[in-house]
Amino acid sequence: MVNNPYYIHLLIMVGMNAVLAMTFLLLLRTGLITIAIAGFWGVGAYASALLSVKLGLWVWLALPTSAFISAIVGLVIGLLLIKKGGIGFVMLTLVFGFIVVLVFGTFEAFGGYTGIYDIPPPEAIRLPFFGLVEFTSKTPFYYLMLFLVSLVVLVFNAFYASWTGRAWRAIGQGPRLAESLGVSIFQYRLLAFVIAAAAAGLMGSFFAHYYGSIVPATFGPQKTIYVHVYAILGGIEYAFTGPLVGSLVMIVAPELLRIAKEVEPIFTGLLVILLVMFLPDGLLGLIGHSRPSGPAENLSRVARWVKEAFTRGKSASQG
Amino acid sequence: MSMAVVAQLFVDGLAMGLVYVLLASGFNLIVDISGVLFIAYGQFYMIGAYTLYVLMVMLKLPFFVSLAVATIVSALLGGAIYRLVFHRIRAMDRQFLNGIVAAVGLMLLIGQAVLLAFGTASRGVGTAFKGMLKLGGVNLSVEKLVLIALGVAVLLFLHVILQKTNVGRAMRAVSFNPDVSELQGINSNRVYLLAMAIGCGLAGFSGGIMAPIFAVYPEMGAIALLILLVVMLGGIGSMTGAILAGLILGATLSFGQYFFGSGLAQILFFAVVGVILFVRPGGLLGEDTEIQI
Numbered sequence: 009m010v011n012n013p014y015y016i017h018l019l020i021m022v023g024m025n026a027v028l029a030m031t032f033l034l035l036l037r038t039g040l041i042t043i044a045i046a047g048f049w050g051v052g053a054y055a056s057a058l059l060s061v062k063l064g065l066w067v068w069l070a071l072p073t074s075a076f077i078s079a080i081v082g083l084v085i086g087l088l089l090i091k092k093g094g095i096g097f098v099m100l101t102l103v104f105g106f107i108v109v110l111v112f113g114t115f116e117a118f119g120g121y122t123g124i125y126d127i128p129p130p131e132a133i134r135l136p137f138f139g140l141v142e143f144t145s146k147t148p149f150y151y152l153m154l155f156l157v158s159l160v161v162l163v164f165n166a167f168y169a170s171w172t173g174r175a176w177r178a179i180g181q182g183p184r185l186a187e188s189l190g191v192s193i194f195q196y197r198l199l200a201f202v203i204a205a206a207a208a209g210l211m212g213s214f215f216a217h218y219y220g221s222i223v224p225a226t227f228g229p230q231k232t233i234y235v236h237v238y239a240i241l242g243g244i245e246y247a248f249t250g251p252l253v254g255s256l257v258m259i260v261a262p263e264l265l266r267i268a269k270e271v272e273p274i275f276t277g278l279l280v281i282l283l284v285m286f287l288p289d290g291l292l293g294l295i296g297h298s299r300p301s302g303p304a305e306n307l308s309r310v311a312r313w314v315k316e317a318f319t320r321g322k323s324a325s326q327g
Numbered sequence: 328m329s330m331a332v333v334a335q336l337f338v339d340g341l342a343m344g345l346v347y348v349l350l351a352s353g354f355n356l357i358v359d360i361s362g363v364l365f366i367a368y369g370q371f372y373m374i375g376a377y378t379l380y381v382l383m384v385m386l387k388l389p390f391f392v393s394l395a396v397a398t399i400v401s402a403l404l405g406g407a408i409y410r411l412v413f414h415r416i417r418a419m420d421r422q423f424l425n426g427i428v429a430a431v432g433l434m435l436l437i438g439q440a441v442l443l444a445f446g447t448a449s450r451g452v453g454t455a456f457k458g459m460l461k462l463g464g465v466n467l468s469v470e471k472l473v474l475i476a477l478g479v480a481v482l483l484f485l486h487v488i489l490q491k492t493n494v495g496r497a498m499r500a501v502s503f504n505p506d507v508s509e510l511q512g513i514n515s516n517r518v519y520l521l522a523m524a525i526g527c528g529l530a531g532f533s534g535g536i537m538a539p540i541f542a543v544y545p546e547m548g549a550i551a552l553l554i555l556l557v558v559m560l561g562g563i564g565s566m567t568g569a570i571l572a573g574l575i576l577g578a579t580l581s582f583g584q585y586f587f588g589s590g591l592a593q594i595l596f597f598a599v600v601g602v603i604l605f606v607r608p609g610g611l612l613g614e615d616t617e618i619q620i
Binding site: 088092093094095096097099100102103104106107110111113114229230233234236237240241244270271272273274276277278279280281283284285288289 | 366412415416419420421424425427428429431432433434435436437438439440443549552553555556559563590591593594597598600601604605608609
């Protein structure tokens with residue numbers, strides 16, 4: 009299974025969608041619901057595609073540059089939108105989501121509705137232990153995604169564990185109280201928004217060079233809604249394991265159960281409905297949640313839960 | 328620019344606008360009263376259209392009968408879905424977010440089911456009202472005029488129900504304050520179900536009247552997010568706002584498409600919406616609120 013390129017592709021998709029879901033949770037923590045995620049994903053993808061195709065920039069440079077460009081766009085949009093707060097913010101991010109797709113589709117500079125193709129994969133690099141790594145198969149992309157996911161988790165976790173993270177939680181749980189304690193709601197939310205935009209843009213850049221071609225329709229608000237589902241199904245209390253579990257279940261489960269392609273959305277839809285009806289706290293709600301815990305601890309909890317489930321099952325069939 | 332062209336654009340804009348108004352009104356009912364951000368709403372629009380297709384093209388039933396059946400089927404389905412799924416979700420802490428997830432699941436399920444049943448090709452439904460009407464030298468298609476007449480009739484009907492009947496009063500009371508309404512003896516659960524049924528019925532009706540004019544295709548449900556935007560533009564809970572916003576959309580797209588081409592017209596619309604929402608985040612006639620997660 010591990011060598012099957014299709015499964016590697018699925019894991020890559022899980023990683024990417026998990027990161028996008030993590031950005032949703034990042035903003036949710038500060039009390040903001042955003043429908044702009046796919047928009048920034050698109051900004052990163054198009055920036056990277058244009059940089060490498062039209063300007064011939066090295067992909068390894070295009071990756072961080074696109075994340076940076078996405079962050080700048082996030083800064084501008086955030087400056088405009090965050091002051092609105094509440095429903096206004098949500099709707100304006102939805103408008104942003106629509107406009108991004110329309111702009112990419114309408115103007116020939118962005119390739120129009122046929123999109124951009126012949127996007128180069130990352131250039132071959134010489135790594136100390138592995139020698140020359142060429143991006144001709146899916147496996148190097150998998151390790152790159154693994155690296156990027158780890159990077160995002162480390163950076164996000166650093167913020168969450170710091171004073172900034174505490175300020176975010178305070179703003180999310182009680183804006184008025186936070187304000188009265190001297191926490192600037194606007195600045196902290198803006199920071200979260202920019203970080204989220206950068207992470208989404210980074211994923212977009214990866215996406216462009218992994219797929220080799222991009223079309224505007226991929227980056228619409230519909231995609232963001234799916235990302236929301238991955239995050240919520242996993243469990244919104246869990247900033248990292250939630251998105252991973254949610255994406256894993258929704259992307260890999262249909263494959264594992266060998267659901268036919270035609271029936272797959274019906275299965276997924278039904279699964280989603282049942283999960284949300286019977287697990288209101290998300291999948292990770294099953295493992296319990298007594299105090300805030302970091303990703304490492306949550307992962308070990310999940311592992312323990314799975315192990316216990318197996319031994320329970322085994323003893324039940326043996327007893 | 329001749330009068331004929333203006334009149335044509337006006338009628339087109341009005342027809343499209345009315346469909347958006349109907350959809351927005353239905354969605355408004357569901358979001359405001361039932362409290363579900365029902366992303367799957369667009370699928371009922373599609374169900375209405377496909378029902379009309381099946382009844383008119385396959386079973387050769389007349390237009391008005393087919394339209395009525397399409398509306399009723401959508402309403403019943405909507406009510407059933409509320410009872411099966413959202414009634415339970417309502418009891419949860421995170422009903423807002425979980426409701427969205429359930430709606431997405433429904434969207435996938437219904438969308439694929441229809442796709443499997445009918446295939447990817449778009450279907451045409453022959454129009455029941457052929458021909459053009461000549462009014463003062465201007466050619467207006469009869470079917471669009473019928474659409475406008477039907478749309479306005481249904482909207483008036485809806486208005487009467489909401490404002491003049493006990494049921495309507497109950498719905499407005501529940502949307503205003505569910506707990507106090509319960510104290511007054513209103514069964515709020517029944518109201519939630521009813522609101523969803525009526526809302527989905529409106530979507531089915533819209534799909535039904537649109538089907539003869541535009542083709543019937545599986546992706547019709549994608550309109551849901553746009554309708555969400557229209558409702559937000561008008562302001563949640565405001566029927567008048569939904570009407571205004573829907574007509575604005577219809578007019579902008581109709582006239583914008585003529586002058587700027589469809590791509591720029593859409594960008595123009597969203598830019599206009601963005602500016603309006605920026606200046607009035609609650610929408611044209613609504614109030615801005617913090618959302619409970």
